[in-house]
Amino acid sequence: MKKKTALTKMHIAPSTVCYDAVAARDSNEVGLILAAVRKRNGYSLVTFSELLRHYGVDVSDKGISKWEKGESLT
Template sequence: MKKKTMLTKMHIAPSTVRYNAVAARDSNEVGQILAGTRKRNGYSLVAFSELLRHYGVDVSDKGISKWEKGYTTPSIYQLVAICYALNIKEGPSYFTKNFQKPALLNDIGQKKVAEYEMDLIASRRYQPDAEEPAEIDYIMMPVLELPVSAGLGAFLEGEMFQQIQVPASSVPAGAEFGIYVSGDSMEPRYHSG
């Protein structure tokens, strides 16, 4: 007997089901919502086809018409591109009747809200704070070109130093030069190289 898990219970509980793909397809939800949204945004089929090309979707005006009439449906990738093209922040869920809510503003009011949003974005005064990468301070440090042995072997000698740039935070206080280590007897603190 198969043990029921919480996930299994979630998937079979009919009271939680709010979407029916067959019913949505039969009533052409996606096509109707797409047509209405495209028209509200002022795009003809030809203009919308050209707009979608900028988002990597090569579809003719006739192809869009087929989507809107329910003869075919856009792929999920095409639907995501449509969301970007029409500035639909809600994503593909927008194209379901369950998601659609009654408009609190008429078309003119909705356009004014969209214009105001674009004005705020264009002003660049209300952008989210971008996380700036931490600045790393570098210093020039002489490093011996010949690796030294981390076990039995070679002594540090000679004047074969080269100047390299290293992060200041990786240099211990009072250090005057760096060395390359060869061997593993000082691991895990120092590694070969």
């Protein structure tokens, strides 16, 4: 059986999806996903920062580290 990921949930009708942004923030869900994807693709913090800059997201390697640790939300 195929393992469901967060992305496969998008195939569910929006009215049936319940997303708790406060719980996601408190558990640092986004930061943990960001760190896992970055590491799985072999990017260092510096390289990932440069990649994001290429797409118009101006964030330093230290900023990404803070996102991943849940120390910063902006």
